[in-house]
Amino acid sequence: MSTRHLDALFNPKSIVILGASERSLNLGGIVLRNLLSSEYPGQLLVVNPNEYDNVHGIRCVKKVTKMPFTPDLAIVCTPPESVPRAIKKLGQMGVKTAMILTGGLSRTHSKSGRPLMYSVRDAAKASGIRILGPNTIGIMAPRNKVNATYLHMGALPGKIAFIGQSGTIASAVIDWAFSRGVGFSHFLTLGDSMDIDPDDLIDYLAQDRHTKAILLHIEMVPNPSRFISAVRAASRGKLVIGIKSGRVPESQWEPMPLADGITNGDAVFDALFRRAGILRVNGADEMFDALETLTRMKPVKKDTLAIMSNGLGPNVLAVDRLANLGGELAELSEKTIDAIAELMPPYWTRKNPIDLNYDASPETYSTVMDILAKDPNVSNVLVMYAPSLTEDSLQIADSVITKAKRARLNIFTCWLGQSTILDAREAFFEAGIPTFFSPEKAVKAFMHVVNHQRSQRLLKETPSSYSDYALDRAGARNIVHNAIRSGRNHLSNEEARQLIADYGVPTVETWYCDDIEEVVEIFKEVGGPINVTLLHEKSSHPFMEEKTGRGRYKTTIRRLNEEDTIISSCEELFVQYKEHFPNSGFLGYSVHRSHQHIGGLGFSLGITRDPKLGPLVVCGAAGASVNVMSDRRVALPPLNMVLAKDLLTQTYMYQLLKEYSYRPAQDIRAVCETLITLSQIVVDIPEIKGLEILPLLFNKGGVVAVDVAIDLGIPAKLSIQPYPAELTEWITLPKSKRRVEIRPIRGEDEPAHIEFHLKQSPESIRFRFFHYRKSFSHEELVQMVQIDYDREMVFVATVPKEEGAGNETLGTVRVWTDADNLQCEFAVMVSDELKGERLGFTLMNKMIEYCKSRGTVEMIGSVLPDNKPMLSLAEKLGFESKWDPEEEVMALRLPLNVPKDEWQKEQLK
Template sequence: MSIRHLERMFRPRSIAVFGASDRPGSVGRAVFSNLLECDFPGSIYPVNLHHREVAGRTVFRKAKDLPEVPDLGVICTPPITVPGIIENLGAVGTRAAVVITAGFDEASEVSGRDLESEMLEHAGRHGLRFLGPNCVGLMVPGSGLNASFAPGRPVPGRVAFVTQSGALATTVLDWAAEREIGFSSFVSLGNCLDVDIGDVIDYLGSDARTRSILLYMEALKDGRKFMSASRAASRNKPLVVVKSGRVPEGARAAASHTGALAGRDEVYAAAIRRAGALRVYGIEDLFRAAEFLARVRPHEGNRLAILTNGGGPGILATDELVLGGGQLAELDEATLDKLDKVLPHNWSRGNPVDIIGDAPAGRYIEALKILVASEEVDAVLVVHAPTALADSRTVAEELAPVAAAAPKPVFGCWLGGASAREAYEAFAAADLPGFLSPADAVAAFLALQEYRANQVALMETPSEMPTSAVMDPDSVTVIIERAHDEGRRWLSEVEAKCVLSSYGIPVVKTRQAGSPEEAATLATEIGFPVALKVISPDISHKSDVGGVVLDLESEHAVREAAEGIARRVAMHGNARLDGFSVQQMVRRAHSAELIVGASTDPVFGPVMLFGSGGTAVEVVGDTVVGLPPLNMSLARQMVDRTRVAKLLAGFRHRPAARIDLVCDVLVRAARLMTDLESVESIDINPLLADDDGVVALDARIELRPAEGGPRRRPAIAPYPTHLAESLPFGDGEITIRPIRPEDEPAHRDFFNSLEAEDVRFRFFGVIREPEHSQLARFTQIDYEREMAFIAVDDARRTLGVARIAKDSSGHRAEFAVVVRSDIKGRGLGRILLQKLIDHCRETGVREVVGQVLQRNTRMLGLAEDLGFRLGPIDEDGIREVVLDLAEGREDGG
C-alpha cells in the first residue's frame, strides 16, 4: 500500500503535457485545451518534437528542456515513446504522471519489446508514480486540474468518482453535468499498471475535500491492498461501489461444494460488505446513495414512518419497503392520540400517515414533529403530491427547517413535474435528501440500512469463543507432508477429520479400513450402528456412486456393504479404491444439516462459506460467503444472513441449536485456512447442529498442488499469533502480544486506570472515557498498516500498550506507549517499546518517530536510552524523537 507522490498527482503546481498539439481531433489537443480552459493556476508546458508552438505557447522538445521540473507529466504520445518519456521525467525529478496513451499490447507485439514492463522499470527506479495507461485522465475541479480528454468542464463538489472504465467515465461526466453534480476528484484508472484502486481509495480516504467516494469496479489484482485501503477509508467517509461482471463466466470447480458455491461475484460482495462499504447496482444508484449517505444524519434503527398527503403514494412506498426487507414503524396509541389532535378526523390513523390531500405545510409540520419524537419511529419519509391547495415548493420550503432540526433522519419524495423539481431543490438547499419517486426514496433508505449494518459490523466488538479447545497447526504437519509425498491432492476422510480435530472442531469417531474384513472389525470396536463410506481420490462426491451406507448394525452388514461399495467403485471408470471409513452413527433427530467450507479465490485468497448442508446443498442454494479471519461476531453475521438461521433459532417443539458452537466451528475453520497455506479448500458437510452442540459427520480437505506456487494470501491480514511471547515481570509473568478486537472491554478498563497526567502525556489533552467507536479503532487494527502490542497479566488485565502507525510507504512509523499509572517505573514501558522497535526492524521500517511532551521526562529518558535522537522543543512544548533503523544496514534500506 503506498500513496507516495500521489499528492503531486492530485495537487500539482506545474504540468508538462507530452504530445500537446493543435491538430484537430487529437488527444493531445483535447488534454491541453482542457487544462487551459479550466484555469489551472500553475505552469502548463507543452512538449512535442514536431511543433514549435501550441495554443500560443512555446513548445519544448524534451523534459530536460523545461524551465522547471514539473510536478506532473501528462503523456499522450504513441506507445513506443512512453517508456523513454517516463525515464526522462524521472531523471529530471518529476514524481507523478498520467499516461493517457492506449494500445500498448499491439505496439509491444510490433516492436518486440515489453513496453509496459519498461515503463514500470523506469518509474520504479526513479520513484515516479503513474496513472494509466489507457485512461481518460484525472480531474480535480476545485484546483482547476483537468488532465483528461473528456468533454465538458466538471464543477467542484465533495464527491470523488473513481472508475476502471474509460467509456463510463465520459458517460458519467455527461450525466452529472445535466444534474449539476460536482466532484472533488474524478479519476479514470485505465489499466492500473502502477497506481491502482487501492492507492486511489487510500489517498481519497484522507482527502479533506472529499466527503464520499464512488467507485466503479470491474476487477482487482490485489485483494488485500483493496481491503486494507477500503476498510481505512470507510471509517472516515461513505464508500459506495458498483461492481460489474455479476454473472460468472467459465467453469467453476465442481470437485468441491464450496468451490462450486463461492462464485466470484459473491466473493466481491462479501469483500465490499466486510470493508464497511455499500454496494449498489447502477450509476444512478451510486450517486443517489452517496447523496443520501452524505446528507442524512447518523441514526440507529430501521423503523420507517411514511408521512403523505395521498393514500396511493403511501401504499407504493410501503410495498417497496416491505418487499425490500424493510420495517414499517408500528405507531402506538400514544402517538396515534397525539396525531388525532392535529389531523383531520378522516386521516388514516396508522402508518402510512395519510394526512389527506388538502394538507397545507402546517399540517405536515405538526405531524412530522410528533413522528420524530416517537420512540417507535427511527426515520420519516415525507411524500407529497402537488395539489391546488398546497404546491410542492411551498411545502418543502416551510418543512425544510423543521426536518433539518429533527433528531432523526427525514427525507422527502416529491411527485410531479416542475413543481417536484423545485421542492427537491428546496430540500437540497437545506442539505436534506430528496427523491422524485417512492421507489427511489425507499431504495435509498434500504441502502442506508445496509450501509449502517456494514459500518456496525466493521467496528463491532466480538465475544470470546465459547470453547477453549487449542488450535494446533503443528500437529497436522505430518499428515499434510505425507499426502504431498504421495502426490495426493485430497486428504482421506480420516486424515481430514484429524486435521479438524487439531483445530478443536468436533468430529464423529472415524477409523480407516483397508478391506471389508478390517471394516467389520473396526465397526465392532467403535460400536454399532456405524456408517461406511468409500475412500477414493478419484471420487469427489461419495453418494454419487453409492459410496455411503448408513445404519449398519452388525459385522456381517458392514462386510456386505463394503463389498457392495467395492463393486460399484469398480464400475466407476478407473476410480481407485483406497479403503473404507468406518464411523460412529450419529442419531440426532432434531439436528440441522449445515455446510461449513472454505475455498481459495484468485483475488481475495481464502474465502469461507456457510449455509444449509446435505447432498442437495447446491439445489437448496442457501449459502453465504465471508472473508477470513473471522471472530464470533463476524461468524454470527454469516449465520444470520442464511434462511437456515431461522431453523437454528428453534420453533414449536424444536429447541434452538447451539448457534454459538456453529460460529465457533466457522472461526476455527477460518483460522485453519489462514494458518495452513498448503490447504486449498475445506468441506465440512454435513455439520450437524442442535441444542446438544455440533459435530462434523463428513469432511474433505483439498491440498494445493506443489507446482501451483504459493496460495493467494488472505485479503485481510490475519492475527499475527507468532508475535506473542511470555516474559517474567515482577513476581510473575506477563504476555506481550498483538491487540485483538476482543480486547475492547479490557482496553476500556485500562483507559480508566490512567491518571489525568498520563492521559495528557498520551493524547496531549484531556479525554473523557472513550466511545465504543474510538475503542474499536484502538483494538480493531489492520495488521498490514499498524501494530499495537499489549501487556497482559494472569488476570487478563491490560497493563500497557505500545502502538505504531506506518506512513504510506511503510518506511516511517510513529509510535506511542502508555502504561497503567499504578505500575509506572517498573520497566514495562521499556519492554513494550523495545518489542515495537524489534517489530519495526523486522518489517522494513526505516525510521521510528514519536511526539513527546517536554514535561514527560520519563518517556524522553527512555527514548534517549534506546537510541532515539531528541529534537528541539516546539511552541506547544512537544519534542519529536527519532530512531533511525536504516543505519548499519548493508543495503541501506
C-alpha cells in the same frame, strides 16, 4: 502500496503535455484546452517534434531533453510505440509523475513480441517515475484548478473523490453529477493500472481533509491484501461507496476462474467489500442516490422506517421495496396512533404506513410529523406526496422543510411526478433534505444508510471472547506434513476427520473397513441402525457435489439394520462407484451409527481458495440445495464471533435454523464456533487448499461433523493479516518479579483498556493525549484495540487479574505506520504503579525491533516538554530530540533502517 509523488499528480506546480497540437481532435490538444479552461495557475509546456513555437499560446519544444524546466507532471498523448522512450527520457529529466492517456499499450507489441506496456513499466521502474494509466482519462482536482482530462466538461468543486475504471463511465458520471450539483475533490480513472493502483490513491485520499467520501468503480482488484488494508483505514473516517463491474463471466475481458465450491464469483467481491467497509451499490444512479442520502442524512439511530403519503398507492410501493430489501417498518405507539386518528377519517387504517388521504394539507403533514417526533419508536420518516387538485406541492414541501430543520427525526422525501413538483424538489435540495423521484428509490437509499452503518458497526465491533479449548494443533499439522511428504495432495477421510477433531470439532464415531465382511462385523459389534459410505480416491476431495453432480447417485446408504440389507447395499454402492468413477481407486467403506438431527437441517461448511483473494471460509446448505438455493456465502478469514455470525446470517439456512431448532441460540453459536475453528485451521496450516464438512448436523450436545474432505496445496497467504501470535513473549519485572505477558493487542482487550486508562493519573493521561481526558467513547476505544496489523501495531503488557476473570493491562505501546513504510509514530504509556520496573523501556525496545524488522525507515514521536520521564527514556533508546516551536512539543526521531531510494531520502528531509 505507496503515496510516493502522488501530491505531484494531484497538485502539480508545472505540467508538460507530450503530443499536443492545435488539430481539433488531437488528444493532447484537448487536454491542454481543458487545462486552460480550468484556469490552471502553474507553468505549462508542450513537447511536439513538429516545428511549433507554441500550441494554443503555450510554449512548445521539440524534445523532452529541451524542456526549460523539470515539470512535476507529464501527460503523454503520443502514439503507443513512442511511449516507452518518452517515459525513459522523462524519468532521466527528473519528472516525478506521468499520466499516459494513450491506449492500446497492452495490445501493441514491440519488436521482441512483448506488449509495450511492459517496456513502459521497465522504463518507469529504472527512474522511479510514477505512472497513472496507460489508457486513463487523466485527472481533475477542481480545488487546485486542474482539469487534465479529455472529457467534454469539467467537474464542480466538492468533497467527493471518484476513482474509476472506464473513461466512458467517467464521462457519464461527470454529466450526471453536474445535473445534480454534485462536486468533486478529485476525479480520475485508473486505466490499465500499470503502477498506481486503487489502494495507492485510497491511501492518499484518506489523508486529504478536503475529501469526505470516496466513490470507486472497479473491475478488478490487483492486490486484495493492500486494497483491503487501505480501504479499511479510509472507511473509518470517510464514506466509501463502490461499484463492481464485470460481475459475470460474460462481461469479463478475461473470465476469472472460480474457487472450488463457489458457483457465483461475485459473492467473493461481496465478502471483500463487506470486510473492507465499502458500501456496495449497483450502478451510477444508485451510487448518487446513496451518496445524497448518506451525506445529507443524520446517523440512523434505529433501523426501522415510518412512511407517510397522501395516498395508499405510494405507501404500498414503499413497503414492498422495504420488505424486499430486508428493512422493517417502525411500530407506532398507541398514543401516536390515537393522536393521528383525530386528524384522519374514521376508516383510517391506524397503522404504519400512514395514509394521510388525498386532500392532506400542509398543516396535516406538519402536525403528523410533530406527533411522530414524540414517538420513541420512530427515528426515520419517509414523507411522500403525489400531486392533487386540492393542495400546492411547494407549500407542503415548505411545511416539511420547516419541521425537518427542528425535528430530531431523519426525514427524507419523495415528491412523485415531474412537471408540477420541480419547485418542491429544488426546495428540498436547497434545504439539504434528500429527495427522490420514486418510493422505490427513496427506500433503497434509506437501506443504503442502514447497511452502511451496519457495516461500520461490524468494523468497530469488539468481538466476543472465544477460547480455543484443548486443541492439538501440533497433531493436526503433523497429519498434513506427513501427507505432503508422502506426495499426496489430499488427506484420507480418516486423516481429515482426525484433523478437525484435533481442533475440537465433534465428529461422528466412524469405523473404516476394507471389504463388505468387515462392514458386517462392525454392524454386529455396534448394533443398528448404521450408515455405510463407499470411499474412493475422488471422494477424498472437497466440493465434489458441485464438480460431479454426486447427488445423482448414492454414495451413502442410511439406516441399515439387517445383515442381508447391508451386504446388498454395499454391493449396490460398489456398482454405482464403478459406473461413475471407474478410474478412481477403491478405498473401502466407512461405517457410523445413523445420526439423529433436528428437522433434517444440514450445513455445508468449509475452506476454499480464490486465485486472487486466497483462502475463504464458506457456509451454506448441504447437499444439492447448495446449487439450487445458491446458499453458499463466503467470508475472508480470520474470523471472530461477530464476523462468523455475520457470515451465518447471510444464509437461508440461518432462517431455517432459527425456525426449527429446539435451541436456536446454542446451535447458532455452535455453528459460529465451527466457522471460527475453520478460520483458525487455515491460519495455522496454510497448506490446506480446500476443506469441506458435509454435512454438519446437530445433536443434543451441539454440532457434529459427519463427513470431511481436505485438499492440500502450496501455502497461501490470507488477504487480511491474522493475529500475530508469534510476537508474544513473557518477561519478569526486575523489582516485583511478576511474570508479565507482552503481546499484540486484541479486540477482546477493550474492557482491560478502559480500566487501564481509568487508573492512570491526570498527569499521565495529559502526557499521553496532550490534554486531560476523563473518559473514552466506545468508538475511540475500538480504534485503539481493533487494529489493522498491516498498518499499526500495539503491544500490551498484561497479567491475569488476582481476583476474577480476565486480564489487567499494565502498559501499552503503539505505532502508526504510513503507507510507504517510511515513518512510524509511537505512543507509550505505563501504569503509574510500575515506576522503576523498566516496563516502558522493554515495551519501546520491543516495538523498535519490530519496526526495524518490517523495514520502516525511522520512528518519530511528539512529547510535551515537561514530560521528563519520557524524554529521559527516549535519550536512553537513542532518539534525537528537537524543539518544535509550531507545535510546542519536543519532536523525537530515531533512524531504524537506511533509506534505499532517493525519493525516500527526499521525503524524509
